[in-house]
Amino acid sequence: MPAPASITAAPVTRRAALTGIGGAIGATILASCAGPRGLAPAPAPLALPIDPTADLAPDLVDLARFDPRFRFDIRYATQANFMGRVLYPLPRAVAQRPVAEALSRVQTRAEAQGYGLLIFDAYRPWRITRMMWEETPPEKREFVADPRTGSRHNRGCSIDVTLHRGGTEVVMPSPYDDFTPAAYRSNIAAPAQALELSRMLEAWMVAEGFVPLANEWWHYDWAEWRRYPIMDVPLEAVTAR
Numbered sequence: 001m002p003a004p005a006s007i008t009a010a011p012v013t014r015r016a017a018l019t020g021i022g023g024a025i026g027a028t029i030l031a032s033c034a035g036p037r038g039l040a041p042a043p044a045p046l047a048l049p050i051d052p053t054a055d056l057a058p059d060l061v062d063l064a065r066f067d068p069r070f071r072f073d074i075r076y077a078t079q080a081n082f083m084g085r086v087l088y089p090l091p092r093a094v095a096q097r098p099v100a101e102a103l104s105r106v107q108t109r110a111e112a113q114g115y116g117l118l119i120f121d122a123y124r125p126w127r128i129t130r131m132m133w134e135e136t137p138p139e140k141r142e143f144v145a146d147p148r149t150g151s152r153h154n155r156g157c158s159i160d161v162t163l164h165r166g167g168t169e170v171v172m173p174s175p176y177d178d179f180t181p182a183a184y185r186s187n188i189a190a191p192a193q194a195l196e197l198s199r200m201l202e203a204w205m206v207a208e209g210f211v212p213l214a215n216e217w218w219h220y221d222w223a224e225w226r227r228y229p230i231m232d233v234p235l236e237a238v239t240a241r
């Protein structure tokens with residue numbers, strides 16, 4: 001333990017501690033800065049992660065304008081979501097241009113079979129991902145992205161989507177954002193028709209370049225998501241064309 005006398009003898013400034021003056025007190029300060037392993041843990045504010053592999057500039061498009069055939073139920077702009085409160089100030093879906101183009105092709109495939117796409121979520125500002133993480137109990141965090149690495153939604157490369165038929169949402173293996181194993185693609189306990197619809201959507205999405213997420217039947221990532229940066233532009237401030 002540091003001698004209390006050293007505190008009263010001379011105030012230890014942060015600079016003094018970092019340059020070694022103050023001995024053990026300096027070590028304590030450094031440890032607490034380092035995070036949970038410190039003697040006096042204090043959560044460090046999370047910063048927007050920068051992915052050095054992202055080599056493409058964002059080119060976000062507004063999905064409603066891009067393809068008027070899409071339908072939307074932007075749950076995070078309502079209270080009908082797992083957080084139980086409004087997270088988005090407006091019901092808006094934006095995504096990177098190649099993602100929107102691929103989604104249009106999926107819409108065409110769906111229409112040929114009498115269905116259409118119903119989109120729950122697309123680009124999500126990083127600050128919302130951080131809020132979801134901080135407010136989700138640890139045992140449920142497999143369903144929310146760690147803000148230290150960011151979500152693929154933060155890159156404008158993920159789409160949460162289901163199908164509708166004549167404007168009526170189809171029944172899928174679980175409700176959207178159902179944070180239980182019922183949402184897993186490996187869930188075979190769901191009604192046969194729900195499984196069939198989920199697999200049909202999956203086949204169309206995969207055919208157009210999306211990668212399905214194993215534990216959420218509604219979530220798809222654009223195959224080239226790593227090439228886009230993690231973004232924190234608020235939804236209302238996105239200048240999407």
Ligand SMILES: [Zn+2]
Pocket residue numbers: 121153158159160218219220
């Ligand atoms: Zn998602």
